[in-house]
Amino acid sequence: MKRGFLNNKRNDTRVPENKAPIQRISVTDNAIPNSPALAGCSQQNADREQLQFRFSSVCRLYSRDPAIVVGDHRLPSGSESSFLYLPTENPTMVFVAPLDMVQAVAEWDTIKHPCAPLQNPPFIVRSSGSKGLGMFASRAITRGELIMRERPIYVAHPSLSILPDQKHSFFISALAGLSPASRNALMLLRNAQPETPDVGMVRGILLTNALAAKITHLPNAPLFPSVFPTICRANHDCTPNAHYVFCAETFCGQLFALHNMAQGEEITIGYTELAATKATRRESLETKYHFVCECSTCCLPPERAAESDRRREVIAGYLASMKKGEQFPTGASLAQVKNMMRWADEEGLVEVASILGISAWRLARSSDDLLEQVKMMVVVINYARVLEGKESVTFQTLAKRMDLSTEELGGVLDSSTPETLDYAYLAQRLAPTMAKSSR
Numbered sequence: 001m002k003r004g005f006l007n008n009k010r011n012d013t014r015v016p017e018n019k020a021p022i023q024r025i026s027v028t029d030n031a032i033p034n035s036p037a038l039a040g041c042s043q044q045n046a047d048r049e050q051l052q053f054r055f056s057s058v059c060r061l062y063s064r065d066p067a068i069v070v071g072d073h074r075l076p077s078g079s080e081s082s083f084l085y086l087p088t089e090n091p092t093m094v095f096v097a098p099l100d101m102v103q104a105v106a107e108w109d110t111i112k113h114p115c116a117p118l119q120n121p122p123f124i125v126r127s128s129g130s131k132g133l134g135m136f137a138s139r140a141i142t143r144g145e146l147i148m149r150e151r152p153i154y155v156a157h158p159s160l161s162i163l164p165d166q167k168h169s170f171f172i173s174a175l176a177g178l179s180p181a182s183r184n185a186l187m188l189l190r191n192a193q194p195e196t197p198d199v200g201m202v203r204g205i206l207l208t209n210a211l212a213a214k215i216t217h218l219p220n221a222p223l224f225p226s227v228f229p230t231i232c233r234a235n236h237d238c239t240p241n242a243h244y245v246f247c248a249e250t251f252c253g254q255l256f257a258l259h260n261m262a263q264g265e266e267i268t269i270g271y272t273e274l275a276a277t278k279a280t281r282r283e284s285l286e287t288k289y290h291f292v293c294e295c296s297t298c299c300l301p302p303e304r305a306a307e308s309d310r311r312r313e314v315i316a317g318y319l320a321s322m323k324k325g326e327q328f329p330t331g332a333s334l335a336q337v338k339n340m341m342r343w344a345d346e347e348g349l350v351e352v353a354s355i356l357g358i359s360a361w362r363l364a365r366s367s368d369d370l371l372e373q374v375k376m377m378v379v380v381i382n383y384a385r386v387l388e389g390k391e392s393v394t395f396q397t398l399a400k401r402m403d404l405s406t407e408e409l410g411g412v413l414d415s416s417t418p419e420t421l422d423y424a425y426l427a428q429r430l431a432p433t434m435a436k437s438s439r
């Protein structure tokens with residue numbers, strides 16, 4: 001048991017001054033939402049059934065609409081953690097963070113309303129053999145198509161998602177105010193983590209399934225580990241055919257198709273850095289997710305595997321030098337980056353190719369080569385459409401920079417072979433905008 005856990009005499013149950021227009025209620029100990037969530041829920045197996053989802057006895061209701069509960073200061077996180085349940089009538093999501101962040105998110109009106117479910121999403125969830133469950137295309141899917149969009153069930157500040165799981169006390173309180181349906185969905189997810197004193201069942205589920213959410217509305221916020229009931233069923237592949245991206249505007253996780261898929265094909269995402277050798281990828285997957293990857297890239301014949309490793313390693317080196325804050329490493333040439341983009345494309349690594357595309361675009365801009373700038377801009381905008389969809393802020397911002405009418409932009413994007421585009425015409429059309437943006 002954590003030393004001093006029971007002897008903690010701290011009775012200061014004050015919460016910071018409420019700046020937000022949140023309907024704060026008078027704070028009394030044990031005043032927790034009268035949620036059906038307290039009733040406990042049926043679980044996948046006996047262990048899971050034994051968990052009783054109750055707020056810790058000194059969690060306090062801070063606001064009823066939206067429902068915010070200030071965590072018991074004796075919980076492992078200390079007094080900082082708060083739980084925001086949204087929407088209030090049927091809480092399908094809990095947002096776990098320090099109170100000021102919870103308040104900021106609670107003020108953000110759009111997330112109080114559930115996102116509209118996709119009509120007839122093109123997949124089913126079924127067994128994928130030794131991998132457990134997986135997502136499979138229920139019809140042909142086209143590159144760039146939105147496969148799934150859904151709200152997370154659990155979103156936590158990273159400092160609160162790495163807490164030790166002794167007796168599950170923190171997580172049990174965090175999940176207590178969720179609707180039984182949401183809590184069940186979370187508890188039914190796979191737990192691939194070996195049990196240790198610090199990694200119990202709930203934390204194991206979170207570690208196995210969490211995907212990153214970039215909450216752009218919170219300035220300088222880190223990436224929030226987030227758990228989704230369906231998207232988290234997607235298995236890993238070192239050449240995935242789908243891309244997960246979080247949309248802060250709708251507060252939804254989204255899955256986009258990176259390649260055309262046939263009916264019955266498994267829908268996969270990348271859990272780890274894909275611009276890396278097979279040995280590095282496998283080591284990372286084994287450490288974090290406890291499986292040995294046997295995807296088709298990991299099972300290539302030796303010669304092709306060596307070539308794939310060589311390409312991915314060169315790209316990894318380039319990306320690593322970019323991460324040091326450079327737009328492109330000193331001495332990088334456009335031809336070199338375009339060659340790596342071709343490799344990434346041939347490897348089927350769309351996200352990697354798009355990052356290289358941005359670097360190539362910047363190199364073209366620095367060289368004042370208008371035609372190359374336009375070519376790279378078209379490449380980058382096409383990748384943005386495939387990876388994040390036309391509604392995304394990334395795509396919209398890039399489209400704005402193209403300064404084309406919707407019709408012209410449509411022509412640029414719908415061209416199945418960008419090589420046949422009339423770049424000279426485009427360069428002429430875009431010259432004034434380019435001149436402005438490089439100033």
Ligand SMILES: C[S@@+](CC[C@H](N)C(=O)[O-])C[C@H]1O[C@@H](n2cnc3c(N)ncnc32)[C@H](O)[C@@H]1O
Nearest residue numbers: 131132133190192209232233234235236289291
């Ligand atoms: C987020 S879950 C994916 C969905 C999971 N298969 C299920 O049944 O819900 C991640 C876990 O699925 C399994 N998994 C995912 N991709 C795999 C792969 N390529 N090979 C083997 N197991 C995999 C591993 O146990 C991993 O820790």
